[in-house]
Amino acid sequence: MPTKDPCVTVRLNGRENVVNIPAGANYEQLLLELKLNPEEVLIFVDNEPVPFDAPVQPGTVRVLKVVSGG
DSSP: OOOOOOEEEEEETTEEEEEEOOTTOBHHHHHHHTTOOGGGEEEEETTEEOOTTSBOOSEEEEEEEOOOOO
């Protein structure tokens, strides 16, 4: 039986986008699909940070851009 692609709601900058990502994809691949640099963001699921190499789970993902400077 084929695995169904996860449907993820991504919250970024006050907007929500629904994204279908291939089954087995990780959060870094999701960011690349959204054309976001993984070095510039943090990912939260249920208000908990998740590692980029964790497999994407259906639900809502909050992407927070980080700012750094010198």
